[in-house]
Amino acid sequence: MSSPKPPKKTHSVVPGQTVTLEQVAAHAGVSPSTVSRILNGTAVVSPAKKAAVEAAIQELGFRPNPVARGLAGGRTMSIGVVTQIISSPFYGEALLGIEEQLEQAGYVPLIVSGHWRDVDERKALQTLLARRVDGLIVFAGRLSAADLLQEAAGLPLVVMGRQVQGPQAFSFSFDNRKGARLATEHLLAQGHRRIAFVMGDPVHDDAADRYQGYLDALAAAGLAADPALLTQGDYTEGGGLLAITHLLARGQSFSAVFSCNDQMAIGAAHGLRRHGLRVPDDVSLVGFDDVVLARYAMPPLTTVRQSMLDMGHQAAKAVLDQLAGRPPQVQLPAPELVVRDSTRRLAR
């Protein structure tokens, strides 16, 4: 057997190394506290020592240990993120936005899924708290606002898609009602009168708001909403397929469908097709969110643009703001209808 080759020391920068702050201090001829102060900007130090320390850090390739920092200072430089289903393109885009934004500030997202289940969300929050995350970003789920606030236990909290009032809670939503109204008005303007609505779980504010926007548009046009045209799904393609199938089985007739999100819209398109109804020739279809697949659906889906990437950015910015003691601010884009090929004027 050959002799084990010693790890080549590039200077002293070796991956997996364990250069400590103490070593840096020794190397620079100062005390550990001084190094710490320079690292955190906690106090003013003399330029000379500062330079020496910075040189030592460079030379030794020192990186502060977040774990130790977490224990000592209580800051882990990580933000807990509660999504519902990590594999969903909807959440995926938002997570990307969050990650991008946090990275710049040296934070890392700790992502845990709630699976749309009360207990799982609660467990997720507890896991995150146990891990001592510095802040929380939560996507609207099933947990009550009160429970959410209680579990968050005073940590900076940003909630997307639901209003939550609390001392350190900041919540914001896309203007779902307006967006849904836009979508419905578009269909109305094309002459559609019997517009089916595929709702999400009304427990969620966004689903309820979008339904409200649909009603708004109908009312403004002097139309009454036909409850028989209302159906519900679980935000997935399969759910949309099921919902539209039920509607058709009930023998309802309609010339357009407005779905609470793109994924269900795409499922609905399949359901319609199975019943010999073509989109948009026989039935116009509008989604919501404008996830990537909306553009590549066949036909490309008319939808309401809600950039989840942007929402993710905003959410991350908001926690970061709270962490920095700044009042969180978000710049939400106005709802915008993206007209593609899944809608057309009602042939009379």
Added chain:
Amino acid sequence: MSSPKPPKKTHSVVPGQTVTLEQVAAHAGVSPSTVSRILNGTAVVSPAKKAAVEAAIQELGFRPNPVARGLAGGRTMSIGVVTQIISSPFYGEALLGIEEQLEQAGYVPLIVSGHWRDVDERKALQTLLARRVDGLIVFAGRLSAADLLQEAAGLPLVVMGRQVQGPQAFSFSFDNRKGARLATEHLLAQGHRRIAFVMGDPVHDDAADRYQGYLDALAAAGLAADPALLTQGDYTEGGGLLAITHLLARGQSFSAVFSCNDQMAIGAAHGLRRHGLRVPDDVSLVGFDDVVLARYAMPPLTTVRQSMLDMGHQAAKAVLDQLAGRPPQVQLPAPELVVRDSTRRLAR
């Protein structure tokens, strides 16, 4: 109306609390080390004390602090995961699988994106190492195997989609070559002879392997591959669209397209449609992966099933195995062709 129900306090369990191991020890009348031993199964303790400690843990609602554990014991109970793009449905499904599996073992994934960029992957690994993750799961990226191994610095490492040899590295791939051969054979069996291939970046083993499978099938049928029918994309819908557009611009004629992944296949379908070519009437189309959108594409996409959820499970199991000192084992499903509606017999 009834009075607001007070949050049921289960004993003294309050979210955000900070019950320490020391308090548990005091409560149970034993030393901290004993509690620690019980928690970790490090040594045998008397049943009596064990019971007392467990009762105390229950009553106080104690949860060990992973941060402190990480500092003291060197185990953070977190696994670093390097994906390329977190928002991609492909990675999303795998992440879901990883998360599910890790959760059962009390581990949490720390997900960082490499964005298909050498530098970002390296940085991702460094971030993960700095955070003292206990193990690493890496999706094939652009970083060389040597660099990968060096950055991983001896940590248990599981690599998916690329072969990496190393003392503590374990890598596995789906049988891409076989899968691609299956897909191509399917098209050949339907009479197609001019089959375009939309490749991914050949730097990646899976892309290269799938191309090889395509060549295998062609060769077995006594056909030569026409280089003019080869095009390349970046795994996204947009990339597939572009790739097929280039191919058509070059004036190539073909009756079928095999795409390296589903997303590019869907983009390709759009490109074909724009040129007045219908799928499958004019051109048959096969994808690879069988992500959710394949089923809901229009027409539903014939593809090679590769359950990323399962791959995620396997990867997580493999790191867990390594962590437990067991030799990692994975059970990979055999490639399977899922025939849907995007392919049809060549009309002659």
Added chain:
DNA sequence: TTGTAGGCGTTATCAC
């Protein structure tokens, strides 16, 4: 089997 003591790498609180 069980307890004591020291240490993991930083930050924070004191004095100087």
Added chain:
DNA sequence: GTGATAACGCCTACAA
């Protein structure tokens, strides 16, 4: 400004 000196919450020899 700067440096000792405690924590932070847990693990792990070592001793008993």
